[in-house]
Amino acid sequence: MDRWPKDVGIRAIHFVVPSLYVDQTDLERYDQAAEGKYTIGLGQKQMGFCTDLEDINSLCLTAVSQLVENNGIDYTDIGRLEVGTETIIDKSKSVKSVLMKLFQPSGNFQVEGIDTTNACYGGTAALFNALSWIESSAWDGRLAIVVAADIAVYAKGNARPTGGAGAVAMLVGPDAPLVIERGLRGSYMNHAYDFFKPDLTSEYPVVDGKLSIQCYLNALDQCYKSYRSKCGKKCNLNEFDSFVFHTPYCKLVQKSLARLYLNDFVNSDSKSEDYPGLERFQDISLPDTYFDRDVEKAFMERSKDTFERMTKPSLLLASRVGNMYTPSVYGGLASYLVSLSVDQLPDKKIGVFSYGSGLASSMYSIRVSGNDGLPALISNLKKSFDNLERRLRVSPENFTEVLEIRQKALHQAPYVPIGNKSDLFPGTWYLSSVDEMHRRYYERKES
Numbered sequence: 132m133d134r135w136p137k138d139v140g141i142r143a144i145h146f147v148v149p150s151l152y153v154d155q156t157d158l159e160r161y162d163q164a165a166e167g168k169y170t171i172g173l174g175q176k177q178m179g180f181c182t183d184l185e186d187i188n189s190l191c192l193t194a195v196s197q198l199v200e201n202n203g204i205d206y207t208d209i210g211r212l213e214v215g216t217e218t219i220i221d222k223s224k225s226v227k228s229v230l231m232k233l234f235q236p237s238g239n240f241q242v243e244g245i246d247t248t249n250a251c252y253g254g255t256a257a258l259f260n261a262l263s264w265i266e267s268s269a270w271d272g273r274l275a276i277v278v279a280a281d282i283a284v285y286a287k288g289n290a291r292p293t294g295g296a297g298a299v300a301m302l303v304g305p306d307a308p309l310v311i312e313r314g315l316r317g318s319y320m321n322h323a324y325d326f327f328k329p330d331l332t333s334e335y336p337v338v339d340g341k342l343s344i345q346c347y348l349n350a351l352d353q354c355y356k357s358y359r360s361k362c363g364k365k366c367n368l369n370e371f372d373s374f375v376f377h378t379p380y381c382k383l384v385q386k387s388l389a390r391l392y393l394n395d396f397v398n399s400d401s402k403s404e405d406y407p408g409l410e411r412f413q414d415i416s417l418p419d420t421y422f423d424r425d426v427e428k429a430f431m432e433r434s435k436d437t438f439e440r441m442t443k444p445s446l447l448l449a450s451r452v453g454n455m456y457t458p459s460v461y462g463g464l465a466s467y468l469v470s471l472s473v474d475q476l477p478d479k480k481i482g483v484f485s486y487g488s489g490l491a492s493s494m495y496s497i498r499v500s501g502n503d504g505l506p507a508l509i510s511n512l513k514k515s516f517d518n519l520e521r522r523l524r525v526s527p528e529n530f531t532e533v534l535e536i537r538q539k540a541l542h543q544a545p546y547v548p549i550g551n552k553s554d555l556f557p558g559t560w561y562l563s564s565v566d567e568m569h570r571r572y573y574e575r576k577e578s
């Protein structure tokens with residue numbers, strides 16, 4: 132036990148958001164959806180998307196290279212690189228192997244890790260792999276990078292406004308400002324066809340929307356139960372300063388925080404003292420309440436202040452970029468971190484819920500240490516947020532056209548992307564061409 136490295140966790144975070152977005156009010160009008168359905172009903176403001184110039188490899192190249200440059204890391208410092216994604220280009224060759232192109236000039240080819248896939252959960256599995264490596268006998272003292280990235284696009288219809296795109300790269304090692312709490316992890320894995328991608332000729336998933344929400348909420352209940360069982364005392368939401376969630380759309384996260392509150396209520400031995408006014412729900416059973424409007428309304432109202440304080444600040448990226456799939460929960464973490472000043476952060480405890488359809492889910496917690504690396508982590512992370520304001524608002528007509536181009540371009544070879552390079556942010560890697568053997572070539576827009 133004593134030989135475990137101290138304070139293993141996240142030492143730096145860098146975010147990449149697409150340079151283009153569609154506004155959700157514009158999309159409501161274009162889709163002839165009821166006014167407010169996407170903005171109030173789903174809680175979304177904007178949705179980021181990529182043209183055919185960007186794919187999963189280019190997004191990860193951008194995230195990793197910018198993480199390394201912004202944080203003064205040398206590629207030789209890295210002994211493990213893990214990728215979490217559900218955006219598949221090649222059934223055999225990993226995104227990770229493409230990223231090794233960044234390591235070539237340094238001569239460091241001794242970098243373990245490959246890709247991990249299970250819907251939106253792959254980034255968390257990748258992070259767990261990196262933590263396990265650092266706490267194992269195989270660790271050679273170097274740092275790990277975890278990159279989670281996806282392009283989340285849906286076919287025309289009610290799921291389309293819940294898309295998004297993005298990438299997050301995290302530097303993982305000992306003596307970290309964001310310490311992953313040891314031994315405090317609850318997981319729930321099961322078989323369900325709530326969201327999956329059986330058609331390899333399309334980027335679009337097959338989705339059973341209602342089932343996916345039920346699976347998500349059930350996984351949340353199960354992970355919370357398992358996490359609480361490891362706390363060593365009767366722990367509840369009061370243990371945490373913040374709770375961040377995988378965010379398919381912001382409204383579901385508000386319901387999820389209310390769901391944790393409901394779990395606390397169900398587990399309380401003194402309901403009438405601790406939860407006055409909610410006694411009428413004292414005999415409910417959690418599995419019967421996924422779509423119970425009375426329960427949902429009562430607990431959302433009761434947990435509103437807790438939500439505003441603990442979770443709403445974490446929804447900045449999710450509301451303005453959309454569901455990024457694997458990076459989504461880490462977008463929540465990043466948004467929460469930049470919502471406070473550096474001196475408010477030490478000792479904060481952040482609960483994390485990660486969910487991937489199919490299904491895989493985990494809950495764990497992060498303790499912010501007052502370590503010297505914290506100011507640099509926050510100031511470098513803030514730079515990633517600058518691009519949010521520099522994005523270009525695109526009409527729903529252009530957005531739809533871009534998705535059609537992406538769909539046609541998928542698996543075309545040879546192919547030269549037709550997207551506009553001038554729309555990309557400086558320092559972005561992009562796909563320059565695909566040759567007749569489907570080999571993909573990338574270039575970088577100058578910083």
Ligand code: ACO
Nearest residue numbers: 165166167168171172173289290293340341343344347379
């Ligand atoms: N003003 C305000 N609110 C409105 C309006 C309006 N005019 N119209 C509808 N709403 C509300 C609805 O009441 C509903 O709220 P509720 O959830 O509190 O009941 C909300 O807007 C959404 O409306 P629905 O009719 O339920 O939406 P629909 O069924 O068309 O689609 C869904 C929603 C299922 C989430 C769909 O977007 C989808 O399938 N998305 C992809 C799957 C997904 O994200 N699943 C979540 C977990 S899995 C994952 O991460 C991929």
